[in-house]
Amino acid sequence: MPDSSPSLDSPYLKPLPAAVSAELLKIGVDGDAVLQLQTDLDSNGQFGERFLVATPEKLVVVSNNGSAKIERETPLADIAKIESRGLAGASSLEIRLKTREGEKNIEILRGTGSKARELSHLATQIEHLRQHGEVPDERDDSKWKRRECPKCGRPLPWETTVCSFCVDRLGALKRLYGYLLPYKWLALLSLLLNIGSVALSFVPLLATKTLVDKVFPPAVQTGADAALIASQNGASRLLLAQIVGVILLSMVASSIADTIRGRVAAYLGSAVLHDIRAQLYTHLQRLSVSYYDKREVGAVMSRVQNDVGALQNFLLDTAESTIISTLTILCVITILLWNSPFLGFLVLLPVPLVVIGTQHYWRGLRKLWQRVWHQNSSLGARLADALGGVRVVRAFGAEDREVGRFVSRSASLRDATMGVETKAAAFYPIMGFIMGLGMPIVWGFGGNMVLRGELMFGTLILFTGSLGRLYAPIQQLTRQVNAVTRSMTAAERVFEVLDTEPEVVEAAQSVSIERIEGRVEFQNVSFGYEKHRPVLKEVDLVVEPGEMIGLVGHSGAGKSTLINLLLRFYDVTEGALLIDGIDIRDIKRSDLREQIGVVLQESYLFHGTIYDNISYGRPNASPAEVMEAAKAAFAHDFIINFADGYDTLVGERGTRLSGGERQRIAIARAILHNPRILILDEATASVDTQTESAIQSALHNLVKGRTTFAIAHRLSTLRNADRLVVVEGGRVVESGTHDELLAKRGSFWKLVQAQQAMNEIVAIGG
């Protein structure tokens, strides 16, 4: 082993800086390091480089700021415990050191928030090393190991595989082009039609030149004797008829081409858009629940609707008009330079001015527009907020204050709008002037050339006609740069969603379980939704098949998190969750989902009939099965009382159901689903006591013969549970039957006491 690095063949150990390795070598650490971490804060809390290296015998901390220095060397045997602590904005690693005077807490390492996950993971690894003499065998390192962007090497943000530095605009365009491939012949046809239609539009202009030069020679123009002209112009009349015919024909052809072009473009744009939308929705359904935790549903919906809408504008409109503008400009320039290079050059002189002016103006205007949009949405938010909370506003007599706030925002909006309009008012006249310069140039220089006999009069007419076709597309094109940029940003956002990998993935060789027995085992499970903030800590719990477990504890204790893990909305950070002795991550996902049923506090009913909602988990259930399930859930009778029975529409826009009715339909849904493991998360919390007892009887039918986890705030709800498990601060602190726990006078007893005290207060107050 060279002395440059004490690294093993482990992928987690990167080579250390030479100076650090040298220092380590001095104290005999050479090739036997099993863990290491680089952090970014020194012992004074300043930015700096520090390394922790662990061997099976000891921990070494080396600082490397200017020169390497061993800061600490502690034998693992002297450590009673190692823990990471989340601070505000930073986190640290602390050891509990055994000394002669007793145990002492010492901070040995510190890092900024970006190191939080690594620090917390390192702590558990060292703890394992200390206890078992080896590094734990890890099946999944993606939870704590920071990935790097394969393109630029920058560390990727957590929970995403998309590097914000490496999305390139052209890349988005290329990908959009990829969606065109299935329609490549149509796309080609569309392009050809575009070219044809632009070319045809120039035919009348070119024909005019011939008309002027050949049909009406100077003799006509100078007003020679009518009889003379008439006698000479037999051939000219024929030519005139031909030219008019050509003009007419080109107009007809152009109209036909335009019609076909429009249809092809509409078909193409809509088809591509549909493909993207379908792909996006499919992907959104595949993404893990954690994706939706971090984003508001509204934001995701806006991404599906607005960003795809922006793409729609691009595909159906911007893309095509960009092509047409470009082709038109090319045509005009070719015609001008072909007919008279000198005059053409002169006419093109104002073009750079138009481009620069438009670009500059739009850049400034966009900023102003953004201000207007921002003011507008903030005004809207203010309005929604104040009107939504109108009762609070009245109750606190804050009407005047609210009016004042609204008026001041409205004034900001007024100022922003005025700014935009002022700028716009100056722009168009100036641009009009610059573009208008082409006309005097053509008439001045061109006219002189005609008089000198250097230019045909028809060519001059051609120039004046072409001018109008030149500047408008240039301006449009310059403006479209922004539209294209905006569309590409939208495209990127859509692609970013498509590129996000689901966090919870199916194991490569998943195990199929046809019928789950229902044995659930939490083995030393730790888990946190956010880096470094564990919600569950070292949970050990074994549940036998058919057992009903009541989960109790304060809100935020981690009860629902246990459930989320069981549903595999998330994967454990550490430890393992076994069902029938198999790691949940190895179980085929569809098998798992089919055999776990849930009734939540607020059951979501889809828009559809009651029958559809009950049979959601088993779409091919017979009416008899659905009615049986509804009877078991005590829902059948009230359903039959509706005029439309099981055909009654519920959900958004449907019949309004009471909370208890919705719950019972949800329970019927769970009964029909016939899961092996059942989860009741506050299933009766949102209904009154009377309805609760009806639901309780329904639930009683449901839990029979299934492993059940029930969470309830009202402790009385759980009296049927075989065993109660008390969760506190992410740990299981007590478990046993209701009576056992009461006799213990521990956490559960306190919860019961608190609730009774509460009930008394309610009784007095009520």
Added chain:
Amino acid sequence: MSIYLEPQNLRLEVAPDGTLRAQIEGERCAIRVEVLRAFPISNENQNLILRDGAGKELGILRNFEGIETPQRQLLQDALENRYFLPKIHKINAIYERFGSAVWDIETDRGATSITTKALHEAIYEITPSRFMLRDTEENRYEIPDVNALDEASRARFLGKV
């Protein structure tokens, strides 16, 4: 245990007070019996629920099979009596003004004129050819099959969907 009643065990008759009486062999006799449909829209002639006057369910009839004609007539009369959902078979005209529409229709329960508001809310599609109309008084009307309407009625209706 099946939730269904066996037709041979059921005897229906009209009681002296004019209401329906049901006798379930070996079990009980119920008076003031009501007949309800579990699936009035999707499957009106199956899964018929029999309830006594107190609202307690006697059982469910799978369908009319195995029930003798006089008794079947009693069941059908009871259903006919309970469920009022006129089926539109002709649309003579639809006048639209100020966002409401007045429909001049002929149904299996006779001709009438109904007013609907905001057509996209008033017309509800059950299947691509079957529609439900809801008027401003919350009455409902059914078009069982658009394709079975006469040409002019269909054109009038499809022009509004």
